[in-house]
Amino acid sequence: xxxxxxxxxxxxxxxxxxxxxxxxxxxxxxxxxxxxxxxxxxxxxxxxxxxxxxxxxxxxxxxxxxxxxxxxxxxxxxxxxxxxxxxxxxxxxxxxxxxxxxxxxxxxxxxxxxxxxxxxxxxxxxxxxxxxxxxxxxxxxxxxxxxxxxxxxxxxxxxxxxxxxxxxxxxxxxxxxxxxxxxxxxxxxxxxxxxxxxxxxxxxxxxxxxxxxxxxxxxxxxxxxxxxxx
Numbered sequence: 001x002x003x004x005x006x007x008x009x010x011x012x013x014x015x016x017x018x019x020x021x022x023x024x025x026x027x028x029x030x031x032x033x034x035x036x037x038x039x040x041x042x043x044x045x046x047x048x049x050x051x052x053x054x055x056x057x058x059x060x061x062x063x064x065x066x067x068x069x070x071x072x073x074x075x076x077x078x079x080x081x082x083x084x085x086x087x088x089x090x091x092x093x094x095x096x097x098x099x100x101x102x103x104x105x106x107x108x109x110x111x112x113x114x115x116x117x118x119x120x121x122x123x124x125x126x127x128x129x130x131x132x133x134x135x136x137x138x139x140x141x142x143x144x145x146x147x148x149x150x151x152x153x154x155x156x157x158x159x160x161x162x163x164x165x166x167x168x169x170x171x172x173x174x175x176x177x178x179x180x181x182x183x184x185x186x187x188x189x190x191x192x193x194x195x196x197x198x199x200x201x202x203x204x205x206x207x208x209x210x211x212x213x214x215x216x217x218x219x220x221x222x223x224x225x226x227x228x229x230x
Contacts, residue, residue: 023073025196026118029147029156030071032200033116037067037209048210056211062150063209066116073118076100076141079108086111097123100146105153116149129171130184131159132196145198149208158198165189 041048041063052060074082083094083104092101100108100119109117121134121141131142144159162168165188172178172185206218 025158025160025198026071026073026120026145026147029118029145029158029198029200030116033147033155033205034067036205037063040209051210051212059211062114062211065114066150069113069115071116071118071147072112073120074108074112075121076119076123077121077139079104079119082108082111097125099126100154102153105146105148106151109148109150109153114150116147116155118145118147120145122146127159129175129177129181130161130168132162133164133167133171143196149204151211151213152204152207154201155204155208156198156200158196160194160196163188163192163194 048060052058052063077096079100080094080096080098083090086107088107090101090103090107092098092103094104108119109115120143121136122131122144124131124133124140124142127142127144131144134141134143142159144157146154146158147156149155162171165185168188169178169185172181178185203215203218206212207215210218212218
């Protein structure tokens with residue numbers, strides 16, 4: 001019997017089950033990135049040096065810069081403005097409301113000093129139904145934050161969760177998902193706390209600290225459809 005489901009990208013998930021703000025969620029992301037990277041550099045120095053010496057010479061300087069400097073924070077609107085003021089010919093549109101593609105994310109990172117950069121306050125329609133509504137009409141954004149890193153683009157993605165039952169219920173109703181996610185509404189109806197969460201792509205993280213361009217080169221074992229024997 002072989003697994004026939006979707007191919008899932010391995011990653012790390014972090015939920016913040018306390019009353020948090022977007023700034024605090026960003027701080028947790030940044031602290032986790034720094035802590036993990038410092039640990040890898042200290043305990044797997046030989047493996048990392050192999051890449052930095054023979055595969056991506058000079059990338060160690062980029063990694064050191066990421067650890068020494070604070071990560072800048074910009075809004076989605078500011079990111080769109082940066083893209084629209086550039087002289088680059090992007091393959092994908094950069095209108096407000098369009099999703100940021102990898103080419104956009106990499107350009108924003110370079111524009112911000114080739115450092116990891118947080119992008120916050122994405123349009124309401126771009127994020128999952130559980131992202132907290134900023135109620136900032138007419139922009140209509142949510143309290144979401146992505147961490148973009150050099151050479152990769154998005155590394156982490158997360159948001160504050162919508163804890164207000166009336167707003168969450170209305171959004172599910174508008175999307176035609178109220179019945180499907182009635183159990184999710186019960187999580188708010190019978191008690192909840194303001195909270196948030198985010199995920200980090202493990203293989204994207206390895207790309208970032210090792211300087212590897214192709215994600216296939218950091219996969220620890222091959223994954224493809226029908227390859228998992230159960």
